[in-house]
Amino acid sequence: MDEIEIPSLFLCPISLQLMRDPVTISTGITYDRDSIEQWLFSCKNKVCPVTKQVLHDSDLIPNHTLRRLIQAWCTVNASHGVERIPTPKPPIDKTQIAKLLKDAKKFPEMQVKCLKRLRSITLEGERNRSCLEAAGAVEFLVSIIKTYNSTLLLETESNEGPEFLKASDEALSILYHIKVSESCLISIISNDYEFVESLVQILRNDSYQSRAYATMLLKDIFEVADPIHLISLTPDFFTEIVHTLRDQISQQASKAALKLLVELCPWGRNRIKAVEGGAVFVLIELLLESSDKRASELAMVVLDQLCGCAEGRAEFLNHGAGLAMVSKKIFRVSHVVSERAVRILSSICRFSATSRVLQEMLQVGVVAKLCLVLQLDSSYKTKEKAREMLKLHSRVWRNHSCIPSHLLSSYPSS
Numbered sequence: 058m059d060e061i062e063i064p065s066l067f068l069c070p071i072s073l074q075l076m077r078d079p080v081t082i083s084t085g086i087t088y089d090r091d092s093i094e095q096w097l098f099s100c101k102n103k104v105c106p107v108t109k110q111v112l113h114d115s116d117l118i119p120n121h122t123l124r125r126l127i128q129a130w131c132t133v134n135a136s137h138g139v140e141r142i143p144t145p146k147p148p149i150d151k152t153q154i155a156k157l158l159k160d161a162k163k164f165p166e167m168q169v170k171c172l173k174r175l176r177s178i179t180l181e182g183e184r185n186r187s188c189l190e191a192a193g194a195v196e197f198l199v200s201i202i203k204t205y206n207s208t209l210l211l212e213t214e215s216n217e218g219p220e221f222l223k224a225s226d227e228a229l230s231i232l233y234h235i236k237v238s239e240s241c242l243i244s245i246i247s248n249d250y251e252f253v254e255s256l257v258q259i260l261r262n263d264s265y266q267s268r269a270y271a272t273m274l275l276k277d278i279f280e281v282a283d284p285i286h287l288i289s290l291t292p293d294f295f296t297e298i299v300h301t302l303r304d305q306i307s308q309q310a311s312k313a314a315l316k317l318l319v320e321l322c323p324w325g326r327n328r329i330k331a332v333e334g335g336a337v338f339v340l341i342e343l344l345l346e347s348s349d350k351r352a353s354e355l356a357m358v359v360l361d362q363l364c365g366c367a368e369g370r371a372e373f374l375n376h377g378a379g380l381a382m383v384s385k386k387i388f389r390v391s392h393v394v395s396e397r398a399v400r401i402l403s404s405i406c407r408f409s410a411t412s413r414v415l416q417e418m419l420q421v422g423v424v425a426k427l428c429l430v431l432q433l434d435s436s437y438k439t440k441e442k443a444r445e446m447l448k449l450h451s452r453v454w455r456n457h458s459c460i461p462s463h464l465l466s467s468y469p470s471s
Contacts, residue, residue: 061137067127070107071096078145079124080117084108087120098183149178149185154192172227179234186235195241201228203255226267233270239281246282260297269310272301276313279320288325295334303339315355322362329368337363337372341379353390357397364404374409381421399439406446415450419459428464444469
């Protein structure tokens with residue numbers, strides 16, 4: 058195929074590859090369906106790639122004439138190794154999806170079959186996922202997941218479990234892969250908070266895979282939620298999120314749980330709820346074990362937030378490796394981790410600096426590391442925090458044998 062020249066008419070203007078399924082948009086320009094769908098749906102572009110005109114609709118009209126010309130050209134050049142392009146299947150539309158959902162609602166025994174069809178539609182491309190949301194599939198999937206929640210609570214009495222459990226797992230997976238829009242997520246949490254409770258129930262009782270999907274959906278929901286929902290979460294909610302971190306279900310789920318805690322901890326009494334849920338201990342253990350840069354950054358941000366309250370600092374100091382771990386992370390991972398580590402140490406030094414704590418900070422190398430912060434490349438705020446700590450406790454720390462002699466010159470004068 059490299060030895061023959063492809064007519065420019067047959068090339069997609071975006072990818073410059075031979076079009077397999079040519080479609081025309083409202084500006085009259087023809088593109089290959091995969092390329093223009095990725096441009097419109099995955100990349101969230103709202104203009105024609107060639108004319109730069111704003112697109113007021115995303116309708117894609119099949120260009121059957123051009124497709125037949127391309128197929129004929131492929132047939133003529135078959136001797137050069139060109140394979141004939143098969144006639145593409147017509148894309149799914151909202152009417153077909155709506156009928157599928159209607160049948161599943163009318164005949165419960167068809168739910169699992171419907172869910173399997175929805176999964177295959179979801180995996181066929183970004184356009185299909187947008188079409189599913191527009192046709193009401195999100196509301197249907199949410200109802201299935203909520204049914205799972207109530208069924209689980211009554212399972213021993215009704216003995217209905219297996220079919221509902223299977224349907225809910227499938228619904229949860231599809232809902233995650235649809236990548237629900239922000240406006241739809243806002244609608245869910247504003248009008249149907251019971252769904253959030255169902256996801257928490259899944260965190261408590263379900264398989265690792267379903268727990269991972271539930272965690273990632275909760276992260277997406279609370280990133281767009283109203284503050285009233287952020288401050289009204291129960292301690293049990295934080296306990297289950299912390300258990301997701303503790304169990305290390307997957308890297309993706311762990312990062313989603315960390316992002317969720319970053320989002321929630323600044324609100325109301327959420328820091329205390331997270332501490333009571335065991336977050337501090339789990340975060341320290343995660344930081345001791347993790348080699349992933351982004352996970353370490355997120356964990357350190359959350360730990361910094363939790364050490365902003367007395368309960369968090371007490372739990373931090375109860376962990377035998379807390380101070381040593383935070384000190385060790387400085388200059389080892391990233392600027393974000395270093396800055397947050399210094400902030401954590403600053404909170405300890407200002408509000409929880411007992412004689413025992415000050416001696417431990419000397420012994421595990423915290424004070425030496427603070428001196429090093431003053432010498433090496435750090436932000437102005439980070440250096441100022443290190444300087445303040447060293448000055449604040451200079452009577453205990455200055456000239457101590459635990460500080461290497463080459464760092465003593467950095468110790469600030471009182």
